[in-house]
Amino acid sequence: MGAIFRREVRSYFTSPIGYIFIAAFFAYAGLMFSSDSLNSGYAKMDSMFSSLLTILIVLIPILTMRTISEEKRTRTDQCLLTAPVSLGGIVTGKFLAAFLVYTAAVSITAVMAVVVSIYGEPDWNVIVGNIVALLLLGGAFIAIGIFCSSFTESQVVAAVISFIVLIAVSFLSTIGGLLPALDEGHWYTKVIEGIRTALEKISFGERYIEFTYGIFNFSNVIFFISAVAAFLFLTVRVLEKRRWS
Amino acid sequence: MIEVINLSKHYGDKKAVNNISFKAEDGEVLGFLGPNGAGKSTTMNILTGYISCTAGKALIDGIDILEDPVKAKKNIGYLPEIPPLYLDMTVKEYLYFIYDLKKCKLPKISHLQDICSLVKIDHVYDRLIKNLSKGYKQRVGLAQALVGNPKVLILDEPTVGLDPKQIIEIRTLIRKLGKNHTVILSSHILSEVQAVCDRIVVINEGRVVANDTEENLSHKLTGDNKFICKIDGKKDSVMRLIQSIDGVDKVYCDAEHKNDICDYRIESFEGKEIRYELFNKMAQNGFTILELRSAEMNLEDIFLKLTMGEAIPALEESNNYEEAEN
Ligand SMILES: Nc1ncnc2c1ncn2[C@@H]1O[C@H](COP(=O)(O)OP(=O)(O)O)[C@@H](O)[C@H]1O
Ligand SMILES: [Mg+2]
Numbered sequence: 001m002g003a004i005f006r007r008e009v010r011s012y013f014t015s016p017i018g019y020i021f022i023a024a025f026f027a028y029a030g031l032m033f034s035s036d037s038l039n040s041g042y043a044k045m046d047s048m049f050s051s052l053l054t055i056l057i058v059l060i061p062i063l064t065m066r067t068i069s070e071e072k073r074t075r076t077d078q079c080l081l082t083a084p085v086s087l088g089g090i091v092t093g094k095f096l097a098a099f100l101v102y103t104a105a106v107s108i109t110a111v112m113a114v115v116v117s118i119y120g121e122p123d124w125n126v127i128v129g130n131i132v133a134l135l136l137l138g139g140a141f142i143a144i145g146i147f148c149s150s151f152t153e154s155q156v157v158a159a160v161i162s163f164i165v166l167i168a169v170s171f172l173s174t175i176g177g178l179l180p181a182l183d184e185g186h187w188y189t190k191v192i193e194g195i196r197t198a199l200e201k202i203s204f205g206e207r208y209i210e211f212t213y214g215i216f217n218f219s220n221v222i223f224f225i226s227a228v229a230a231f232l233f234l235t236v237r238v239l240e241k242r243r244w245s
Numbered sequence: 246m247i248e249v250i251n252l253s254k255h256y257g258d259k260k261a262v263n264n265i266s267f268k269a270e271d272g273e274v275l276g277f278l279g280p281n282g283a284g285k286s287t288t289m290n291i292l293t294g295y296i297s298c299t300a301g302k303a304l305i306d307g308i309d310i311l312e313d314p315v316k317a318k319k320n321i322g323y324l325p326e327i328p329p330l331y332l333d334m335t336v337k338e339y340l341y342f343i344y345d346l347k348k349c350k351l352p353k354i355s356h357l358q359d360i361c362s363l364v365k366i367d368h369v370y371d372r373l374i375k376n377l378s379k380g381y382k383q384r385v386g387l388a389q390a391l392v393g394n395p396k397v398l399i400l401d402e403p404t405v406g407l408d409p410k411q412i413i414e415i416r417t418l419i420r421k422l423g424k425n426h427t428v429i430l431s432s433h434i435l436s437e438v439q440a441v442c443d444r445i446v447v448i449n450e451g452r453v454v455a456n457d458t459e460e461n462l463s464h465k466l467t468g469d470n471k472f473i474c475k476i477d478g479k480k481d482s483v484m485r486l487i488q489s490i491d492g493v494d495k496v497y498c499d500a501e502h503k504n505d506i507c508d509y510r511i512e513s514f515e516g517k518e519i520r521y522e523l524f525n526k527m528a529q530n531g532f533t534i535l536e537l538r539s540a541e542m543n544l545e546d547i548f549l550k551l552t553m554g555e556a557i558p559a560l561e562e563s564n565n566y567e568e569a570e571n
Contacts, residue, residue: 003345007331014333079329079389082293083346084318243297245256 001085004093008067012101021063025105028055033112044123045109045116049130050212052109053205056141057170061162063101064145065155067094068235073153081243087236091146095232098142106134126214133211136224140204141166143231150238172203246271246427247292247397252301254287254451261287263451264301269397269444274423276438276459277431279448285431286326288448289401292429293323305397319347322395322426326402328386332375336366336385339374340392349393360391364418380411387418398428404437416441470513471540472520473499477506478532484509486526492517510540 012018032048071077080090113127148162149155168175176199179192200206204227207220247269254262262284269275277285290296292303294314303310308317331339340357349356361367364384369377374385383403390398403419404412419441422428432438438445438459445462447455455462476483480498487496492513500508513519520537527534 003342006345007334007342010338011331011333074329074332075325075327076329076331078290078295078323078325078327079343080346082295082318082321082323082325083343084315084348085346086315243295 001089001093001096004080004085004090005097008094008097009100012063012097017062017066018101021059021101022105024059025055026108028052029108029112037112037116045113045127045130046212046214048112049109049134050209052134053137053170053208056138057163057166060102060138060141060145060166061148061159063098064142064149064162065159066149067098067146068149068239069152069155069158073155081239087239088232091232091235091239095139095143095146095228098146099139102138102142103135106131106138109134123214125216129211129214129216132216133208133220136221137204137208140224140227140231143228143235144169147231147235147238150235170203170205170208173200173206174203176200176203246273246306247275247429248302248304249288249292250302250304252288252291252303253299254284254291254296255299260451262291262298265448265451265453266301267446267453267456269427269429271427272423272425273444274419274428274430274442276442276445277429277448278433278435278438278445279431280433282450283433283448284451285433285448286401287451289323289325289399289429289431293321293399294318295323295325319393320396322390322393322398324386324390324398324400324403326405328382329389330374330382330385333373335371335373336361336377336388337370339385340388343389343392347393351394356394357392360388363391363421364388365414380407383407383411383415387415391422396427398422398426400428400430402431402433404432404434412437470494470515470517472511472513473508473536473538473540474511474523474534475506475508475536476527476532476534477504478527478530479505480507482530483507483527483532486530486532487511487523490519490522490526492519492522506535 012021029048029052032051033045036047036051037045068077071080081087109131113122113124113131116122116127144165145158145162148165149158151161152158176196179196204224207217207223210217210220249265249267252262252265253260265284265288267275277288279285287296291298292305292310294310294317297311305317306320308320310317331342334342337357340360341353344353344357358367361370364387366381366384366388369381374382377385383406387400387403390400400419404415407415416437419428419430423441423443430438430441442459444458445455446453447462480501484496484498487493487509493511494514495512497510498507499510502508511519511523523537524534
C-alpha cells in the first residue's frame with residue numbers, strides 16, 4: 001500500500017494532472033472568495049464553500065480518471081495484481097494518494113480564512129467545520145471516481161462516467177423535487193413522499209450544504225466516511241469480479 | 246515446485262484452458278510450447294494469481310494460489326507478455342517501486358545493483374523507461390520479475406519482438422537463471438524451447454498434447470526408417486531402382502533441381518536396412534548419391550504433427566512399442 005501510495009503521488013506531479021487540478025481549484029476558489037467575501041467585505045465564507053461543490057464535480061473526475069483505467073490499458077495492473085499485496089491495499093493506496101493531492105488543493109481555503117480574519121472576525125467553528133466538510137465531500141467523490149475508473153480502460157470514459165455519477169449523487173434531492181406533488185389521499189402520495197425523503201437523505205449535495213449553513217451534524221460526517229468505505233469496497237469487488245470472469 | 250492439477254479456464258463458452266496438468270520440479274526450466282491462442286498466457290496468468298481458474302488447482306511450492314495468494318505470490322516473479330512498465334518512471338524509480346511493492350527484505354541498493362548487472366541495464370538506470378528500446382524494456386521487465394529473488398520465474402514469451410542478437414542474449418540469461426530458479430517459459434518458437442528448456446509441455450487449444458524432456462520428445466517421434474536423399478540421375482529410373490530395393494515401403498520425389506538432380510524421401514519397413522543396397526544400386530547404374538540422411542524430425546515437425554492431432558496415436562504407438570520390447 002505504501003509503495004502504491006508513493007508512486008501515485010509521484011505520478012500526479014510528473015504528469016500535468018496534479019498541477020492542473022490544484023491550479024484549477026485555486027483559481028476557482030480564489031474567484032469565488034474575492035467575489036463573495038472580499039468585495040462584499042463579509043467575514044463569512046459560506047457562499048464560497050457552497051459554490052465549491054460545483055467545481056469538485058468537474059475536477060474530481062480529472063483527478064481520478066486514470067487511477068485504474070490507465071493501469072488496465074498499459075497492463076501495469078498485471079504487476080500490481082501479481083505482487084504479494086491485497087486488492088484492498090492497492091485501492092486504498094490509490095485513494096490516499098488522490099486524497100493527498102486534493103488536501104493540498106483544499107489547503108488554500110485555510111489561507112483564505114486567515115485573510116478573512118485580518119479584516120473581520122470570522123466564526124472559526126463554522127470555517128473549520130466547512131473545511132472538514134469539504135474534505136469529506138471530496139473524499140467521497142474521489143472514492144466514486146476511483147470506482148468509475150475501474151470499469152474501463154479509457155481515461156476519458158472514466159472521467160465522463162464519474163462526472164455523470166457525481167452530478168447525480170450531488171443533486172439527488174433536486175431530482176426528488178422534480179417528482180410530482182400530489183394531493184393527499186392517494187395511496188401513492190406516501191410512496192412518492194418516501195422516495196423524495198430517501199433521495200434527500202442520500203443526496204451528497206444536501207448534506208454538504210448543511211455544513212455551509214454552520215450546522216455540524218455528525219450523522220453527515222458518518223455518511224461521507226461510509227460512502228468512502230463503500231465505494232472503495234465496491235472497487236475491490238469490481239477488480240475481484242474481473243478476475244473471475 | 247509448481248504443480249498444476251486439472252486446471253481449466255472458460256471465457257463464457259470458450260475453453261481457453263481445458264483440464265491441463267503438469268509439474269515443474271525444483272531447478273527445472275520448463276518450456277510451454279504452443280501456437281498463438283493455445284492458452285499459454287491464460288495458464289500463466291492463473292499461476293501468478295492475475296486471473297482465477299474455472300476449475301482445478303495451481304500450487305506454488307505447495308501453496309494454493311487461490312487459498313493463500315499473498316504467500317504464494319511471494320515465491321513468483323512474473324514477466325507477462327507485455328512487460329508491465331510505468332513509462333513515466335526511470336528504471337531506478339521503477340525498480341525501487343517494485344522493491345517496495347513486493348515488500349522485499351534483501352538489502353535494497355546492492356540487490357537491485359546485482360539484478361541490473363545480471364540483465365545488463367546498469368547504463369540505462371537513470372533513463373526514462375519510455376525512451377528505452379524494446380529490448381531494454383524487456384530486460385527491465387525481467388529485472389522486475391527478479392526483484393526479491395523469487396524461487397519461481399514465469400516468463401511469457403520473453404523474446405517476442407526482439408532482434409536476433411537480443412534473443413540470444415535473453416536466452417543465455419534465462420539459461421543462467423535456470424541454475425538458481427525454477428523457470429517456466431512460454432513460446433511459440435520451437436528453437437527457443439529447444440535451446441533453453443529441460444522439459445517441454447506442448448499445448449494446443451487449451452490441452453496438453455505432449456509433456457516430456459526435449460530429447461525424449463524428439464526420440465519418440467522419429468524412427469530410423471525415413472531417409473532424405475539427393476541423387477543425380479534420371480528421375481524415373483532412380484524411382485524404379487529405389488522401389489526395387491528389398492525393404493523399401495514408399496518413395497516420393499520431393500523436389501526436382503536442374504540437371505536431373507532430385508530430392509527423394511524414402512520410407513523403409515521397420516527394422517530393414519536399405520542404405521547399402523541403395524548405395525550399390527545407384528553406383529552400378531552410374532547415378533551419384535549427393536546426400537543421404539535420416540529424416541530426423543526436428544521439433545518443428547513434431548510440433549506440426551502434434552498440433553495437427555496426428556501425433557497422439559504416434560506417441561502411443563511408440564510407447565506400446567517400447568513396452569513390447571521390454
Ligand atoms: N479475456 C478474454 N476473454 C475471452 N477470451 C479470451 C480472453 N483472454 C484470452 N482469451 C482466449 O483464450 C485463448 C487462449 O489465449 P491465450 O492464453 O492468450 O493464448 P496464448 O498465450 O497461448 O497465445 C484464445 O483463444 C483467446 O482468444
Ligand atoms: Mg500469449
